[in-house]
Amino acid sequence: MKRINIDSTRLWHTIMEMAKIGATPKGGVKRLALTETDKAARDLFCFWAESDGFEYEWDSVGNIFVTLQGKSKNLPPVLIGSHLDTQPTGGKFDGIYGVMAGYEVIKTIKEQGIKPSRPITVVNWTNEEGVRFTPAMAGSGVFSGVYTEEEIYNSTDNNGMTFKNELEKIGYRGHRKSVDYEAEVYIEPHIEQGPILESENYKIGIVKGVQGQLSLDVSVTGFESHSGSTPMNMRKDALVSSSKMCLALNRMATEQFPGSVATVGKMIVHPGARNTVPGKTYFTIDIRHPRKDILFEMESKIKQHFQNIADETGTKVEIRKAWFTPPVIFNSICAETLRKSAEFLGYNFMEMVSGAGHDACMVNNKVPGCMVFVPCEKGISHNELENASPEDLATGANVLLYSVMDFAI
Ligand SMILES: [Zn+2]
Incomplete structure (x- = not known):
């Protein structure tokens, strides 16, 4: 099999372009859910999708889906993604990496002229961070049936603004109900947000589950x-x-x-x-x-x-x-696919349990899910100093590429 790779320079560039939206003086990002900066990030993501010829839409709670069509339109897609919203003093990579790595993967597959058998969809989940509106992981929670649309719509920020109004104001309240969307499998790439991979010298973390709280x-x-x-x-x-x-x-x-x-x-x-x-x-x-x-x-x-x-x-x-919050155990077939991809590509990996909660915890209630981690500098996250190397980000995206192809080709 001819080895293909994602374009690491392009992946880095898209992450850096996103980081300009809501950039803070200390090098971080402030992009709270459903604000004007969140709208700008969403607009840019949709602009790229449009320019690159992908289909895109958003659901009733503003989750954005960008799709590379497969031979069969009717099969549920392989879903990849994370979130574009950040903490008030957040970094450039938490969440953003997962969306942009997913996007880089569908671009690569398209450029290679490969037509997947089923659609591959990249998702940006609304309000993962739960800073402006509670609960956290709201968009993925509604998609998964953990929260109702009404519960999330009625959530208010500190100024008494409702989620529903703010979502409408930025123009991202879609018609189709989030809970009606389907997927075959869900893979979320993320920076580790902890120091283990870096300190133990591993390039890839295959996440078996998320600890309970x-x-x-x-x-x-x-x-x-x-x-x-x-x-x-x-x-x-x-x-x-x-x-x-x-x-x-x-x-x-x-x-x-x-x-x-x-x-x-x-x-x-x-x-x-x-x-x-x-x-x-x-x-x-x-x-x-x-x-x-x-x-x-x-x-x-x-x-x-x-x-x-x-x-x-x-x-x-x-x-x-x-x-x-009970511990989450990710789908073993999905984790096995990630492991096989890392092995095939010759990257050293470790199996681990995530310390932090992620959209995948919600999605895994509805769709077999798993996560792949890449190292971040000194394990620092939820901090403007958050950093990761272009090489490590590319490594994770290549594991994602091969895993996605395994499910979709
Ligand atoms: Zn995150």
Whole structure:
């Protein structure tokens, strides 16, 4: 078989062109969903599709589909994609890479004069980041039947603007219902957003699944008293108690549950006065692991440990589950196809579990799905400094090319 390659210079160029839309002074991108900058990125994507002679359309929640037609129009397409929206201080690659790599793949197949047996479609999912409108992964969630169109339409931003109005305002509310779209298989290329591939010297990550997430709300009640006249042994300091809990959580994840991560990302201290012993705190816990049973075991250990700490410090603790997202296991045939492609092309790869959530988690509920990761510099993402090398991006796109051909030729 004659080896074909995607055009790595062109792929890099399209990513850099997209990065100009909403570019920030520090070299990142700010392109929140359904804003004028999001519209500009969508317009550019559709302009390219039009110029290159592809069919394109958008559905009822603004997901854009760009299609290279196959011999049979009626077969469900091989779907590739990700998202063009970003975090407020986001980078050039998170999401954008998946859409542009997909686009480069259909351009390459077309240029080679190869007519696929079924359509190959590149998708830009609406509002993956969930910054301006919640929930995250909204477009892929509606496509997959996880969220209803109404739920997403009614979501409002901080200024009370609804998703539906903002979608209409930028001209991307399509007629056809998102949930009515079909696909044979879904592949999402993405930068890793973590340091493992780079530090272990692998070019490709074959993503077997995405770890589960359990989120807890904790409130600790002590007793407010004067910071000058309350002796140390007579205090019920909610913050001291909470601090011990944070350390216990950190130790637990580090020492007792290998492969888990645990974070306290937010804490509010009441009354928050310099000269009052804190009487109350509220904080969040985010724990993640690829296995559901481990997450539940961690939850019960947390409850036990925290109760002991509360007893020792004379405080009261209440723990409430905020949400639980079960781990995702991607389709094994799809992952196997990625693995075979990487092997054929001679790239070293590792199988891994994604630490972050992606559109593929939603899509996998409806269509057999999988993901391919490429390294990003120092694992930095959700940051304006996010960076990846043109060679690594091309490597991932070539694995994508061969996998897509496997399903569509
Ligand atoms: Zn992303």
